Amino acid sequence: MIVALSGGVGGARLAAGLARxxxxxxxxxxxxxxxxxxxxxxxxxxxxxxxxxxxAGRVDESQGWGLADERWTVLEAxxxxxxETWFRLGDRDLGTHVVRTEALRAGRTLSExxxxxxxxxxxxxxxxxxxxxxxxxxxxxxxxxxxxxxYFVRRRCAPVLERVSFDxxxxxxxxxxxxxxxxxxxxxxxxxxxxICPSNPVLSVQPLLALDGVRAWLASRRFPVxxxxxxxxxxxxxxxxxxxxxxxxxxPSVGALAQWYDGLVDAWLVxxxxxxALPVLRARGLHARACDTLLSDDERRREVARVLCDWIRxxxxxxxxxxxxxx
Amino acid sequence: MIVALSGGVGGARLAAGLARxxxxxxxxxxxxxxxxxxxxxxxxxxxxxxxxxxxAGRVDESQGWGLADERWTVLEAxxxxxxETWFRLGDRDLGTHVVRTEALRAGRTLSExxxxxxxxxxxxxxxxxxxxxxxxxxxxxxxxxxxxxxYFVRRRCAPVLERVSFDxxxxxxxxxxxxxxxxxxxxxxxxxxxxICPSNPVLSVQPLLALDGVRAWLASRRFPVxxxxxxxxxxxxxxxxxxxxxxxxxxPSVGALAQWYDGLVDAWLVxxxxxxALPVLRARGLHARACDTLLSDDERRREVARVLCDWIRxxxxxxxxxxxxxx
Numbered sequence: 107m108i109v110a111l112s113g114g115v116g117g118a119r120l121a122a123g124l125a126r127x128x129x130x131x132x133x134x135x136x137x138x139x140x141x142x143x144x145x146x147x148x149x150x151x152x153x154x155x156x157x158x159x160x161x162a163g164r165v166d167e168s169q170g171w172g173l174a175d176e177r178w179t180v181l182e183a184x185x186x187x188x189x190e191t192w193f194r195l196g197d198r199d200l201g202t203h204v205v206r207t208e209a210l211r212a213g214r215t216l217s218e219x220x221x222x223x224x225x226x227x228x229x230x231x232x233x234x235x236x237x238x239x240x241x242x243x244x245x246x247x248x249x250x251x252x253x254x255x256x257y258f259v260r261r262r263c264a265p266v267l268e269r270v271s272f273d274x275x276x277x278x279x280x281x282x283x284x285x286x287x288x289x290x291x292x293x294x295x296x297x298x299x300x301x302i303c304p305s306n307p308v309l310s311v312q313p314l315l316a317l318d319g320v321r322a323w324l325a326s327r328r329f330p331v332x333x334x335x336x337x338x339x340x341x342x343x344x345x346x347x348x349x350x351x352x353x354x355x356x357x358p359s360v361g362a363l364a365q366w367y368d369g370l371v372d373a374w375l376v377x378x379x380x381x382x383a384l385p386v387l388r389a390r391g392l393h394a395r396a397c398d399t400l401l402s403d404d405e406r407r408r409e410v411a412r413v414l415c416d417w418i419r420x421x422x423x424x425x426x427x428x429x430x431x432x433x
Numbered sequence: 434m435i436v437a438l439s440g441g442v443g444g445a446r447l448a449a450g451l452a453r454x455x456x457x458x459x460x461x462x463x464x465x466x467x468x469x470x471x472x473x474x475x476x477x478x479x480x481x482x483x484x485x486x487x488x489a490g491r492v493d494e495s496q497g498w499g500l501a502d503e504r505w506t507v508l509e510a511x512x513x514x515x516x517e518t519w520f521r522l523g524d525r526d527l528g529t530h531v532v533r534t535e536a537l538r539a540g541r542t543l544s545e546x547x548x549x550x551x552x553x554x555x556x557x558x559x560x561x562x563x564x565x566x567x568x569x570x571x572x573x574x575x576x577x578x579x580x581x582x583x584y585f586v587r588r589r590c591a592p593v594l595e596r597v598s599f600d601x602x603x604x605x606x607x608x609x610x611x612x613x614x615x616x617x618x619x620x621x622x623x624x625x626x627x628x629i630c631p632s633n634p635v636l637s638v639q640p641l642l643a644l645d646g647v648r649a650w651l652a653s654r655r656f657p658v659x660x661x662x663x664x665x666x667x668x669x670x671x672x673x674x675x676x677x678x679x680x681x682x683x684x685p686s687v688g689a690l691a692q693w694y695d696g697l698v699d700a701w702l703v704x705x706x707x708x709x710a711l712p713v714l715r716a717r718g719l720h721a722r723a724c725d726t727l728l729s730d731d732e733r734r735r736e737v738a739r740v741l742c743d744w745i746r747x748x749x750x751x752x753x754x755x756x757x758x759x760x
Contacts, residue, residue: 147474147534179504183528187553189535197524201510207474208516226514 107131108418109291110301111236113138113310114153115170115344116336116401117303118160120414123407124301125161125231127415135161135233136288138305139216140243140272140313141254145193146184148203149210152255153310154220154235155202162227170344173198192260217285234287236314240275241282243313258309263346267353270308272316281318292323299329299418304336304399306347307366308354315370330372330421332414334399335360339379343400361386372424375399375414393421434458435745436618437628438563440465440637441480442497442671443663443728444630445487447741450734451628452488452558454742462488462560463615465632466543467570467599467640468581472520473511475530476537479582480637481547481562482529489554494730497671500525519587544612561614563641567602568609570640585636590673594680597635599643608645619650626656626745631663631726633674634693635681642697657699657748659741661726662687666706670727688713699751702726702741720748 108128112121112135121135135157142151152171159165159173166172176196185191195203202223209219215238224233245257247265257265274282284292291297305311315321324331337358342348348358356362360376360383373393376383380396387394395417401407435455437448439462448462462484469478479498486492486500493499503523512518522530529550536546542565551560572584574592584592601609611619618624632638642648651658664685669675675685683689687703687710700720703710707723714721722744728734 146531147476147538149474177504177506177524179524180507180527180531183525184531185528187528187532187550189528189532197504197506198510200507200527201512201514201516204473204507204511205514205516211474223514 107291107296108133108299108301108415109288109297110135110303111138111305111311111314112136112153112157112303113305114141114156115160117153117305117310118157118165118170119401119407120301120303120334120410121157121231121233122160122404123401123409123411124415126404126408127411128231130230130232133231134287134291135231136236136285136291136314137233138310138313139236139241140270140309141258142242143253143255145255146189146195146203148195148200148207150193150195150203151206151216151235154233155199157233158202158220158224158227158229161224161229161231161233164227172196193255215285217287232287235285236288237282237317238285239282240273241313241317242273243309244271244273245309246271254309258346263349267308267350270312272313276318281316283318284320288317289319292319297329299421300324300327300331301414301418302331302333302367302371304334304343304401306336306342306345306350307363308347308350309345321370324370328423330393330418330424331370332373332375332393332418332421333363333367333371334410334414335363335374335376335380337363337380338377338399359383364390364392373417373421375410375417434618434623435460435626435628435742436615436624437462437630438465438632438638438641439463439480439484439630440632441468441483442487444480444632444637445484445492445497446728446734447628447630447661447737448484448558448560449487449731450728450736450738451742453731453735454738455558457558460558461614461618462558463563463612463618463641464560465637465640466563466568467597467636468585469569470580470582472582473516473522473530475522475527475534477520477522477530478533478543478562481560482526484560485529485547485551485554485556488551488556488558488560491554499523520582542612544614559614562612563615564609564644565612566609567600568640568644569600570636571598571600572636573598581636590676594635594677597639599640603645608643610645611647615644616646619646624656626748627651627654627658628741628745629658629660629694629698631661631670631728633663633669633672633677634690635674635677636672648697651697655750657720657745657751658697659700659702659720659745659748660690660694660698661737661741662690662701662703662707664690664707665704665726686710691717691719700744700748702737702744 138153156171166174216235243254246268249265276282351358377399384394465480483498543562570581573595576592603609704726711721
């Protein structure tokens with residue numbers, strides 16, 4: 107089984123490729139919940155929905171998130187009634203949030219309702235939240251500590267990011283615990299590889315790594331961790347990863363990524379545009395390979411996933427590592 | 434100033450007529466909140482919205498509630514995602530509930546958000562909730578004690594009604610208190626008449642009368658209370674009032690209405706079809722008058738309101754009454 111750690115758009119696209127080349131029992135997509143929040147009285151899980159919609163073939167491909175053929179009647183009505191419209195929820199998308207919110211209020215877990223929603227959307231592969239507990243990313247910036255969506259959507263990532271932390275509500279006060287499916291993967295021995303999807307390392311992957319026991323699990327791994335670079339030629343394909351890396355004093359390069367994920371990643375799949383980085387990565391003792399990593403359509407996603415899965419079969423199991431610690 | 438006590442459709446239609454013939458400062462429409470509830474994570478106030486939409490000229494006239502030119506994309510999406518669709522919330526209507534819910538969560542009162550919503554909908558006259566406190570109608574039936582919308586919408590009023598009670602949350606544990614605007618009318622001396630709109634006496638008006646101090650206010654009144662009959666020729670124009678009266682052992686007649694509101698009403702405006710009841714009412718010491726009370730369109734509403742307002746000017750102030758007590 108391959109465990110894919112995913113954020114939103116980039117992760118969703120790679121996960122969709124993996125779902126094309128792996129049968130359902132051989133893939134577990136674990137999705138970041140750090141950007142979950144409550145809006146308009148509803149629980150919104152942007153990354154989870156992006157992955158679900160993408161795997162269902164229902165995503166709005168032009169923007170990478172939301173549902174295709176979306177309508178905006180509610181948003182217009184909210185605007186007319188004087189409400190907040192900085193976070194745009196579409197009419198079709200609202201169906202998901204309504205059902206999730208009702209189920210959560212009825213006492214079901216986010217994992218349970220996600221299974222049901224994914225089934226309704228016809229997603230055969232397992233898409234699970236990273237945690238069923240509160241685990242909200244707080245973005246510390248030059249404009250203060252901001253809730254994630256306030257930073258990401260309302261302020262369009264304009265404030266300078268200093269670091270992120272997590273507002274967790276695990277019983278006992280520690281970090282939030284992985285969801286049951288994620289925890290089972292962590293506890294079991296059925297994991298053949300972990301794939302870190304080309305998602306924002308700081309905003310999307312770090313929340314996953316901050317969950318209770320995840321770093322320790324990866325540090326003691328007997329399977330390879332393969333990361334797909336979210337950068338192509340020094341730029342993020344989508345989103346603010348390059349800007350944020352700059353604010354942290356890092357270049358938006360594969361080398362900086364390898365430094366960020368030091369000790370957690372065994373193998374890097376980078377874009378052809380970043381072939382220059384292959385010797386750098388190998389000099390750090392990492393496996394490295396290049397291909398066209400642009401996940402622009404179904405065919406490309408399938409192709410990258412195929413390259414990745416073929417490569418994973420060839421990779422040797424790693425030696426046990428010390429716990430890695432991204433800066 | 435005339436204070437109109439209103440439920441949903443029938444009350445909204447008379448209130449719209451009154452708003453045509455009275456300037457804003459001479460009308461206060463106090464709307465039942467007993468059927469308010471939370472659905473899809475949102476606070477829904479059906480009667481309040483029906484009155485607001487009707488006064489705004491935005492109501493769906495064919496059904497009497499909801500917004501005209503409504504769309505149902507969210508409802509369809511909720512159905513597809515496996516959610517509850519027994520209460521149909523339209524896309525445009527959802528804008529109202531979203532804005533209200535957000536404002537209530539931000540700590541504003543229902544009265545405050547209603548002022549703002551009414552302003553946004555272009556309603557010049559004052560439409561106010563009966564209370565800002567929790568005051569939910571519980572319908573006791575042969576199928577048990579039911580939340581109002583469970584009884585009214587989900588079960589389509591099929592269970593046999595025995596009585597209603599109220600789940601109130603006033604500080605101190607008593608009945609919920611009137612909203613500030615309603616309380617000001619109660620405390621002041623500016624009320625020239627109270628109009629009980631042709632709303633369901635049990636489900637719509639009784640919740641208003643059950644608020645703290647309302648019965649005592651009416652019992653000691655020095656202004657006339659004028660009721661417009663919700664029955665025409667032994668039938669309710671709309672809704673289950675006749676069925677419920679039957680279940681309470683009453684006929685759906687003006688005579689039974691007068692008995693129900695005994696001591697609270699000074700004057701009855703009934704439909705021409707119920708002229709027979711005029712002597713019965715007068716024999717009880719009540720003023721009584723008949724006209725065509727069908728509020729089918731704007732012209733009819735204006736006409737009934739004009740008849741009502743002209744009549745109110747002629748009515749003598751009542752003698753102080755004993756507190757009336759509907760059975």
